[in-house]
Amino acid sequence: MHDPVLIRGARVPELPLVLDSPHSGNRFPEDFAAAVTEHELRDGEDCYVDELFGAGVELGAPLLAAQFPRTYIDPNRHPGDVDPDLIEGFSETDWPWGYRPSGKARIGKSLIWRTLDDGRPIYTRRLSMAELRQRVERYHAPYHAALRELLDAAHARHGRVYHINCHSMKSVAGKQSDDGEGALRPDFVLGDRDGSSCAAAFTECVRAALAGQGYKVKVNDPYKGVELVRAYADPAAGRHSLQVEINRRLYMDESTYQKYAGFEALKTALTRMLRSVAAFVA
Numbered sequence: 001m002h003d004p005v006l007i008r009g010a011r012v013p014e015l016p017l018v019l020d021s022p023h024s025g026n027r028f029p030e031d032f033a034a035a036v037t038e039h040e041l042r043d044g045e046d047c048y049v050d051e052l053f054g055a056g057v058e059l060g061a062p063l064l065a066a067q068f069p070r071t072y073i074d075p076n077r078h079p080g081d082v083d084p085d086l087i088e089g090f091s092e093t094d095w096p097w098g099y100r101p102s103g104k105a106r107i108g109k110s111l112i113w114r115t116l117d118d119g120r121p122i123y124t125r126r127l128s129m130a131e132l133r134q135r136v137e138r139y140h141a142p143y144h145a146a147l148r149e150l151l152d153a154a155h156a157r158h159g160r161v162y163h164i165n166c167h168s169m170k171s172v173a174g175k176q177s178d179d180g181e182g183a184l185r186p187d188f189v190l191g192d193r194d195g196s197s198c199a200a201a202f203t204e205c206v207r208a209a210l211a212g213q214g215y216k217v218k219v220n221d222p223y224k225g226v227e228l229v230r231a232y233a234d235p236a237a238g239r240h241s242l243q244v245e246i247n248r249r250l251y252m253d254e255s256t257y258q259k260y261a262g263f264e265a266l267k268t269a270l271t272r273m274l275r276s277v278a279a280f281v282a
Contacts, residue, residue, distance in 0.1 A: 002027045004142045006065045008050075011150065014060030016158035017281050018150045021050040021166045022075040022143065022228060025066040029139075031131070032072055035124045036116065039257075043116050044070045046168040047257050049246065053166050055271035059278045062150050066143055070113070071122065073135040075143040076165075076226045077102065077111040086114045088126040095129070097136070102226075111140070117170075144231075151232055151239065160238035162202060162281045165228045171249035173222075183222075187215040187250060191225035191243035197233035198240035202280065206242060209276040213269050 023046035028038055050065040057063050066075055080100035084090045086108075092099040101110070108115030108122075112132065115121055154161040173183040188210050192203045203219060211217045225243035233241035248254050251263040 002029075002067050004066065004068055004139045005146045006050075006067055007062055007146060007150070008054070008065070009057035009062035010060070011062060011153060012157055013062055013150065013154040013161075015278055015281055016154050016161045017056065017059075017061035017164070017277065018064070018147070018154055018161060019053050019056045019061055019164050019166055020064040020147050020150075020228065021046060021053065022066050023070040023167060024048065024050040025068045025070070027067045028069060029072055034071075034122050036120065036122055040116060040120075041069060041071045041122070042257055044113065045257070046070075046166070047248070047252055048259065048263070049166050049168050052246065052251070052263075052267050052270050053164070053274070054267070055274050056164075059274055061274075061278070064143070064146055064150060066139075068139045071116075073112050073139050074109075075140050076228050077104070078227050078231075079111060079136050079140055081105075081110045081227075082132065083108065083110040083112065083114050086112060086123070086127055087132055088128050090129065096133070111136075147228070147232065155239060160281075161240070162198070162277070163229075163232060163239070163241040164206075164277070165225065165241060165243045167223075167243060167245045168248050169223070169245045170254060171247050185222075185245075185247050186218045187247050188217045189221065189223045189245040190217065190219045191223045191229065191245070192220065192241075193225045193229060193233070194220055197225055197229045197235070198242050199235055202240050203242055205277060205280040206244065206273060209273040210269070213272065215269070 078100045079097035081102045083105035104110045192198050207217050229241040229243050251266045
């Protein structure tokens with residue numbers, strides 16, 4: 001078993017800033033037992049996002065990255081957001097984390113994915129409660145524990161913490177997407193859960209730093225932020241969380257998962273954005 005997480009940078013942040021990339025992992029656990037190939041399972045991966053935000057570490061902000069694939073278990077879901085159609089004999093009363101459906105099970109994208117983005121099933125069988133619990137305890141829980149530790153350490157040292165939850169998105173919406181199949185995505189989408197997860201000035205700092213470099217940026221459309229933003233945000237207590245989605249067409253071939261020549265230019269742009277954020281949070 002590989003370590004479920006990787007932390008780059010100091011565990012006690014020099015800045016009140018923490019970055020996390022929950023979907024960039026591609027080390028496949030041996031017990032995955034999927035009915036599709038690893039290449040197909042990478043369809044849900046935020047390829048290279050941890051690399052793109054790497055400048056944060058040099059500026060004094062730690063970066064947490066999942067090492068396991070999102071399609072195995074998604075750390076950006078509550079552990080109670082399970083899919084009863086995938087779990088054999090699921091019992092709400094026997095599940096330690098309760099049953100907290102988000103609606104993502106409808107498209108097979110809850111805690112453990114049931115389908116790929118094109119609707120194909122990932123498994124030819126249902127998973128047992130024991131399998132599900134093992135995935136939570138070995139992968140999901142350590143990710144959340146590591147993020148919580150980093151955020152708490154920054155808050156304890158600085159009296160506040162700003163959290164950027166880092167993601168990528170397909171350039172064109174698929175048939176299961178909320179924004180409608182075929183919709184063209186902007187360069188970036190920022191999600192602050194309609195202004196509830198961070199100070200408006202933090203969202204504007206990131207938006208302006210990206211838009212000022214010529215990128216098209218939308219806020220809360222179509223992504224508002226999910227569990228990792230919701231769970232750790234409390235602006236009144238000085239805890240600010242913002243989700244950032246990058247359009248994959250800016251830096252990679254979406255069919256082969258290979259970097260484009262534009263990768264370095266995008267990384268440079270994100271470095272400029274992170275410098276603006278570092279000045280803002282300091």
